[in-house]
Amino acid sequence: MVITVRSLGLSGITGYEVRAECFLSGGLPSFDVVGLPDAAVREARERVRAAVKNCGARFPVSRITVNLAPAGEKKAGTIYDLPIFVGLLAAAGDLPAPPPDAAFLGELSLTGALRGIQGVLPMARAARAAGIRQLFLPLENAPEATLAGEGITVYGVADVSALAAHLRGQAPLTPAPQWRPEEEGEPLPDLRDVMGQENVKRALEIAAAGGHNLLMVGSPGSGKSMLARRLPSILPPLTWEESLETSSIWSVAGLTDPRRPLLPRRPFRGPHHTASAAALTGGGAALRPGEMSLAHNGVLFLDELPEFRRDALEALRQPLEEGSVTVARAGGTLHLPARFQLVCAMNPCRCGWRGHPTRRCTCSDREVEKYVQKISGPLLDRMDLVVQVPSVEYEAMRRRTPGEDSATVARRVASARAIQARRFGSAQGCNAHMSPGEVGRFCPLNQGGEALMKSAFTRMGLSARSHDRILRVARTIADLEGEEDISPAHLAEAIQYHSGTLTAPGSR
Ligand SMILES: Nc1ncnc2c1ncn2[C@@H]1O[C@H](COP(=O)(O)OP(=O)(O)O)[C@@H](O)[C@H]1O
Ligand SMILES: [Mg+2]
Ligand SMILES: [Zn+2]
The missing domain is CATH 3.40.50.300 (P-loop containing nucleotide triphosphate hydrolases)
Known part of the structure; x- marks a missing residue:
């Protein structure tokens, strides 16, 4: 039978759902992982094999196929060790099938302990978006995973024996408490x-x-x-x-x-x-x-x-x-x-x-x-x-x-x-990111401002790009004073910071 274990992957810094489908069949014993795995994922086989033995379970003597879906996405890293482990033992009947709203992530050491992984935050956020309600991952990564928000229970897992005991209902794991940032870090240079x-x-x-x-x-x-x-x-x-x-x-x-x-x-x-x-x-x-x-x-x-x-x-x-x-x-x-x-x-x-x-x-x-x-x-x-x-x-x-x-x-x-x-x-x-349209809307100049801009334009040989750049800065200078309107004084200060001053003749 096929056991499907939910997991997650990363595309850039965006998480997405991955499913590990584990299938045991007769024939010569073998262990294959398919679905665009990289070398690290293929090596999962060795780590899972050792972890199964070291947690006292029997490694199934069967033809084992694991498909990581969607097959079109490249799977990288070691995070599929845990879902493969769970799927394998569930398919062999050594573990109950995992709950349908649970997902698993984590690298295994040969002894069956879980090792921390990278990219947990975006994957945990994707898990929540995909309707996953329970997330099992390495103990070390549990605080980070709780940042995904409410509605998802995070279990930090020390080793595969603890996870097996939880899934069998023998010794339930305690959900990780919501991580909260402490007050202030060390002071910054002042x-x-x-x-x-x-x-x-x-x-x-x-x-x-x-x-x-x-x-x-x-x-x-x-x-x-x-x-x-x-x-x-x-x-x-x-x-x-x-x-x-x-x-x-x-x-x-x-x-x-x-x-x-x-x-x-x-x-x-x-x-x-x-x-x-x-x-x-x-x-x-x-x-x-x-x-x-x-x-x-x-x-x-x-x-x-x-x-x-x-x-x-x-x-x-x-x-x-x-x-x-x-x-x-x-x-x-x-x-x-x-x-x-x-x-x-x-x-x-x-x-x-x-x-x-x-x-x-x-x-x-x-x-x-x-x-x-x-x-x-x-x-x-x-x-x-x-x-x-x-x-x-x-x-x-x-x-x-x-x-x-x-x-x-x-x-x-x-x-x-x-x-x-x-x-x-x-x-x-913020003002620096104003589009040209927004500059037009939010940075009107009065008559004095127009005259000043015009003379700076001819004097400094400004481009249209620098025109908007100066207005954005002038907008900020007015905002610092809480002024609705950009005054000629605001504009003059903004012009003074323009890059033309670096190349203008006679500059220092
Ligand atoms: N205005 C200043 N007030 C106090 N210390 C200063 C000042 N300017 C320079 N220094 C001292 O001189 C050192 C060298 O300055 P630094 O920022 O490295 O100069 P730069 O990067 O321009 O070469 C600083 O670490 C600081 O100790
Ligand atoms: Mg320096
Ligand atoms: Zn010089």
Whole structure:
């Protein structure tokens, strides 16, 4: 007879239902797994065989066929060990058939203990959507699975003997308690530590308030990296849905801490400038999300921007426009979410000292131009805010008293975000993602604003793209002040951050 055991699989970061159909028949003893299994799934046979013996059951002497359906989807990894084990023993009559609303997931060790797996959160959410009401998986993964929500009972299983005792009604397992995030993690680096640099802090606040991309330009030691690392401390908290999304990506990447399966805050990813395009994009046979997806709903920080490889910078373009990355796979392409805020830092020139008050820059104008050009094509156009970070002299720094702390700035950011949430009718909406139509609707200029924009256009040679970019930033500046209308002063500040300032003649 055929025993069907429900389980789950992953396509990218989306879970779907898989059924393991186990069939025993006469003939020469054999054990086959069909339905596009990869090598790891085929090896399930050896682990299941050992686990059956080690839990005191008899391995059926039959012709065993396991079909993983839907057969068209490629099955990867070790998570089908458990459903195959259950199906095999049920087909042999050693276990009762599993309840029809139950699903099983998990890797077996040779002794029959269950090992933790990756990608539990999206699979548990898919289980709930598929009407599965009981989920059996490795003990370690139980807290994460409870995040799927109400209506699904999660059983963390230590080993196959415990599961067998439960299914036979001998020793019921205790359902896993709903996991809840603890209050606060360790404190983040605070803006209070940064002396002076009011201009840059202002740009950081605007970037946080509207979700805008930011480029900081300054000499070595001016504090660019220090400032960038303080952005997370002023960003609004993740919504529950955003947190589940990003945590799902981290789970598939195997970065989730099983004891803290939900990301408490927006991610901040700072890949090194030697990172390859593939490391940013993700991919591979066992799909691994790249840095752009790991930064989903958070910050991607590229320090020393011009040092990145050209193809890596190119790979950023499409995700910056679309909020998702396209990964080529054997069976076609796959889209992974990658809506991140891009923050970059760079020196003003190759030697680093252009515009420094005491050090001398040794670059020619031509060299400076070439240096900036390296990023101009693909990226400069996508920078909403470009800000110069001046070198603070030691004495000046000592004299300065600490500025505002991050909590104070975060409150202003939060109220600007609340205005945006009302504007776009969604907690996730922010000015940086306004479509051209929305820019037209939400960013009208008065007469003074029109005149200012017109003169900036001719003076700086702006493109239509930069026109909208400036308006989005101006909208955020007005929102920070709680103003309905964009005033010429808001607009003037937004123009001052435009990327044209980096390449304009006479810039520092
Ligand atoms: N404005 C500042 N206030 C306090 N410390 C600063 C400031 N600017 C720089 N520093 C100090 O200098 C160090 C180097 O700054 P860093 O952020 O690495 O500079 P950059 O990335 O621009 O080269 C920081 O770790 C910090 O200790
Ligand atoms: Mg640095
Ligand atoms: Zn130089």
